[in-house]
Amino acid sequence: MQNKDQKSLSRRKFLSASAAGFAGVTLLPSISTFASTSLHTPASQNIEIKMAVIGLGRRGMTLTRTFLQDDRVKIVAGCDVYGRKRTRFENVVQSFYAGKRKNSEVKTYERFEELINRKDIDAVVIATPDHWHAIHGIATLDAGKDVYMEKPMTFTVREGQELVKAVRRNGRIMAVGSQQRSDPNFQHAVRLVQTGQLGKIHKINAYVGDPPKPYNLPQENLPEDLNWDLWLGPLPKSIHFNHELNPPISLQPAKDEEFWAGWRWYKEMGGGFTTDWGAHMFDIAQWAMGKDQNGPVEVAPIGDGSQYMTFKYANGTVLTSEPYGEGKPKGVKFWGENGWIEVAREYYEASDKSFYPTVSNDQSGVRYEEQGLHYRNFVDSVFSRLEPAVPVEVGHSSCVMCTIGNIACDLKSTLKWDPVKEKFYGPKSKKANKKLHYSYRTPWKL
Numbered sequence: 001m002q003n004k005d006q007k008s009l010s011r012r013k014f015l016s017a018s019a020a021g022f023a024g025v026t027l028l029p030s031i032s033t034f035a036s037t038s039l040h041t042p043a044s045q046n047i048e049i050k051m052a053v054i055g056l057g058r059r060g061m062t063l064t065r066t067f068l069q070d071d072r073v074k075i076v077a078g079c080d081v082y083g084r085k086r087t088r089f090e091n092v093v094q095s096f097y098a099g100k101r102k103n104s105e106v107k108t109y110e111r112f113e114e115l116i117n118r119k120d121i122d123a124v125v126i127a128t129p130d131h132w133h134a135i136h137g138i139a140t141l142d143a144g145k146d147v148y149m150e151k152p153m154t155f156t157v158r159e160g161q162e163l164v165k166a167v168r169r170n171g172r173i174m175a176v177g178s179q180q181r182s183d184p185n186f187q188h189a190v191r192l193v194q195t196g197q198l199g200k201i202h203k204i205n206a207y208v209g210d211p212p213k214p215y216n217l218p219q220e221n222l223p224e225d226l227n228w229d230l231w232l233g234p235l236p237k238s239i240h241f242n243h244e245l246n247p248p249i250s251l252q253p254a255k256d257e258e259f260w261a262g263w264r265w266y267k268e269m270g271g272g273f274t275t276d277w278g279a280h281m282f283d284i285a286q287w288a289m290g291k292d293q294n295g296p297v298e299v300a301p302i303g304d305g306s307q308y309m310t311f312k313y314a315n316g317t318v319l320t321s322e323p324y325g326e327g328k329p330k331g332v333k334f335w336g337e338n339g340w341i342e343v344a345r346e347y348y349e350a351s352d353k354s355f356y357p358t359v360s361n362d363q364s365g366v367r368y369e370e371q372g373l374h375y376r377n378f379v380d381s382v383f384s385r386l387e388p389a390v391p392v393e394v395g396h397s398s399c400v401m402c403t404i405g406n407i408a409c410d411l412k413s414t415l416k417w418d419p420v421k422e423k424f425y426g427p428k429s430k431k432a433n434k435k436l437h438y439s440y441r442t443p444w445k446l
Contacts, residue, residue, distance in 0.1 A: 052077035052121050055128035056085040058257040063125050068096050079109045083225030116143040129263050134159035138166040146173040148378045151279035153395035158437035160396040167392040173381045175388035176395030178283045179374035188357040189343040193288035199337025204319040206281040206332045209273025211409040215266040217242035234440035277330050278402035284332050292394045295419035301409040309405045407435045
């Protein structure tokens with residue numbers, strides 16, 4: 001039973017843009033490990049970062065509009081396989097700069113190679129479907145640009161391994177869009193866990209939703225200005241078009257997507273809710289436990305002795321993708337010897353008032369996906385050449401956890417996992433390891 005003070009704090013919004021609060025958590029060991037002074041400088045050496053965006057759908061446009069608000073950034077190019085989405089991007093960017101009375105020389109491309117070959121571009125935002133992340137990311141890094149990569153970082157485990165190598169061999173900045181690491185609520189919860197104030201953590205609920213399902217949408221006629229073959233890229237050509245995979249928009253009258261692109265819910269193209277939300281909630285759990293660049297040692301699927309996807313760690317901690325409250329919020333609950341914490345977006349609940357944050361700065365008028373701390377952190381990193389809040393190794397280890405959970409569910413079997421070698425071992429490991437990557441369609445290569 002909660003006391004009066006605890007009830008009054010329930011579900012409060014503790015959203016803070018405090019620089020001191022932000023720095024306090026980003027210096028925790030799991031982040032400072034990656035700090036470096038040897039990363040290469042921006043390509044143009046300009047005061048403004050010249051930025052491009054690959055993937056101009058719903059998420060790409062949100063990121064475009066958010067980065068436009070940063071005076072240190074000048075968006076100069078975009079790329080998408082859907083013609084009308086390229087036109088929308090041009091209209092949005094040109095209109096923004098016209099309103100600011102700034103010169104706009106934005107140009108769009110259908111093929112990403114033309115964009116990344118431009119010598120004047122310093123940084124590229126990648127907001128394409130997951131199956132393109134590794135190809136786009138590696139090519140962009142090899143072209144000498146810094147990268148902001150939407151989550152989940154990659155579609156397969158091997159793609160993540162290769163992307164990590166590409167960042168380090170090129171000495172570039174790469175930030176992953178698990179923006180909850182820049183949220184003061186989540187930072188506060190992580191700090192309490194890492195400093196031992198909850199005592200030993202014996203159980204974690206990190207609810208994210210269901211794994212992907214087989215693709216079952218009916219085939220539809222292609223829009224005239226959508227290059228479907230290029231949208232598929234390395235995926236099998238047998239995957240047919242349905243408008244839910246690439247939601248339509250209108251230019252006249254202007255009308256944006258009415259729903260999130262559905263490719264993410266089907267195993268042929270995405271990782272379901274496991275990767276869509278696991279890249280946020282599993283990520284926070286791993287951060288709090290100090291398991292960045294590490295991970296669980298066993299994963300059990302839904303239905304193999306458990307109603308929920310379950311991960312076990314070497315220290316005995318058990319994490320389940322299990323709802324913990326009314327309405328099944330997507331969030332994380334840490335159960336410790338001294339009490340518990342529940343944290344989700346714009347939500348914080350705890351067993352004791354001493355576990356609540358003390359700083360409040362309500363940003364309720366701003367959509368969560370547009371709150372700017374995480375994006376400013378990337379721009380800061382491009383200038384400072386210090387690692388961002390979510391560097392590539394962190395994005396990879398969190399993504400691996402999501403992916404091996406889906407593999408266990410696909411095989412309907414509990415699997416043993418070596419988080420250092422990043423391989424399965426024991427029963428059914430041969431079948432499981434084959435699912436760490438897939439054969440790309442010609443001519444695409446990793």
